[in-house]
Amino acid sequence: MALKTWKELPIGCVVFEPGSASEYHTGSWRSQRPVWDDAKCIKCGICYVFCPEGCVQQGEDGFFKADMNYCKGCGICAHECWPRAIKMVEEG
């Protein structure tokens, strides 16, 4: 994204695009990724609740997945998963 000139700045530098931080992909910070074993998943949603990124979402099938564009690989989801359906694996 091209940087704005001073003439293009909104008055008072107000940001009018809510949630625009999502333009920035924090997934590149990650050194390990969560992998779900849907066979063990009980669809409780603990992984969704405790994700500091808010990047774990429930699919139509009821199972959960993390958006790898944002997942920083903190491992909270795997650590908190009660039936141990999530494993952290090293990024290649």
Place this chain on the structure above:
Amino acid sequence: MGKRVGLEVTVAVAEAVALCRIDMAGVYPITPQSHIAEHLSNLVADGKLDAEFVTVESEHSAMSAVIGAAAAGARVYTATSSQGLMLMHELLPIASAMRLPITMAIANRAVSGPLNILNDHSDIMPQRDAGWIAVFAENGQEAVDLSIAAFKIAEHKDVMLPVSVNIDGFQLTHMVEPVIMPSQEEVDAFLPPFVPHATLHPSRPVTMGAFSMSDYFTEIMKAKDEAIKNSKKVILEVWDDWGRQFGRNYKPVETYLAEDADILMLTMGSMGETAKIAIDELRGKGVKAGLIKLRLWRPFPFAELAAVLKNAAQLIVTDRAVSFGGPGGPVFSEIKSALFAQANRPAIYNYIIGLGGRDVAVSDFVGMFETVRADKAKAKADTYEFWGVRE
């Protein structure tokens, strides 16, 4: 039609602010400002002013609260003085960077230490680079007129900047003066409703006061500098509007007998009235003395100032504050740099006067004129002196 009444200047200012139908005020008591806060709260208590009057626990919170309310879209007002202004200092450049049209009265008072509650300009001078429009009133009528006009300037869509109206503490704030108070209808006709550029409201969620790294910081500073420079056009327009509607005219630089003067004196604030008397006295003796009153301190009126100074041989700049270890008083160094590029500039003399409420009599002003007139060799030009200091 407005009517002529005798009022203490602080009370008149509070009445004027109420006529502007503010939505919110956040004020903390400090001498000599407190009467403004007290009278505003009276107006709210009596149901004459429909506004939230927030009795904050400090001036820092006063400025913080009016910033918050202005960001919510409210027309806001605050007033302070001296130490209170120093406590607000951190927030002043933030208010201007966020482009929030806050109107603030400053009852100018000496800054501690030692503690002193009386008048000088050492409180406003350290705020010079905060990005606020700063105007100075000379008497009660001006304090009223400039306060109302300040809202219109601040809220103009091409300005959106905070404005301070400087009113000399005690010398002006506590005087009972005859003032023509405009009527509510007149103020309503003059001052349009506030239309904010953005507000903190869930109907359109915005982020205000975002964090900036070096990639944007320079552009943001440039935009702010241009905004305050461009505000002068609007300031002139609004003061012209005022003149048309109320018959009292204001200019960034005003003069008294300056056109043919060989020697000029520059003042800011209430001392202009005493200096005028000194000039009349000198004119009676055949001395071609004149006066320049600097009304607009920021944005600095370079062109207007150069225009009135082009004929004089000598200029006395009075300062009501000290720039310790610096080149002279803050007004003096500003004027010097403003005139630096001018081929025919007068010899400039600087007197620091009226510190911490020290009285400056007509005879003092006459004395300054006489001393400078006697300096044919320009030995004291470009220097500064504490006038009347005990050696």
Place this chain on the structure above:
Amino acid sequence: MNIVENFDLFAPRLINKKELFSCGHRACSGCAEVLSVRLMCKALGDNTVVASATGCMEIVSSMFPTTAWRIPWIHVAFENAAAVASGVEAGLKALRKKGKIDDRYIKVVGMAGDGGTMDIGIQALSGAMERGHDMIYVCFDNEAYMNTGIQRSSGTPMGASTTTAPAGKASSGQKTWKKNMPEIMVAHEIPYVATVCPSYPLDFIRKFEKARSIEGPSYIHCFSVCPTGWRSPSETAVSMGRLAVETGVFPLFEVENGHYRMSADMPKKLKPLRSYFKPQGRFRHLTDAEIDAIQERVTAEFNKLTQKAKFL
């Protein structure tokens, strides 16, 4: 595991799905403070305006020209979040009363870290609470100045090593007891004071919802594990918060109109402090005797609190 079994088994069904705090924020990996902010937004919903102090949450969420916030948000300075929030509240109140904005009810929230609340911001907070503004103030307490590099604050617990109260040959880290901020707020006699920890999401959300429903000032003290500053593994951020509660280091309770109530999540018997200290680098230097001394204080404080819950 009992937490999961008892309360959170089908948590997503009970929690507002809308993400009002977006992905792409720059918080450290495993930050429980940003998790708290996310859950707070879910609990409070769209009709909320937030005034934030300078600090981690401000920096990570508002990198100009972008923002993570989907609700109105303002940042002014470090020490004045409560004062700014009080001004926003007063402004909105006046505009609503005069019919200049629509008539919806908007809750104003002031937020800051432990430094921005307990140290530099305590004056503005005390003033705003005393004036009775209709607002929630939230302290996200990660027990040190993390944004500036883990310096001690008055919220840092006894014995923790920080960059300005480091452990060394002649020092065991923090030499003072943590300031009891919730009690200071209780002394303001405001309608609602609560402590929360995101490791207990339903208790967390319920308390925020309650604060939202109360007219007048409320104060929420949020325990926010900081893996970076505490030198603990990022994946343990939630379980560490649970340990803080289970050991009684950070009891979950609420005080409504002066009446104390312990949260249902509080265990009957506290776990030993060692289990909480051991995984954290900031406590690693402590001797057994030092831990015992801190344990004594934690137990005494907890007993004091349960007595209040019994009798007040």
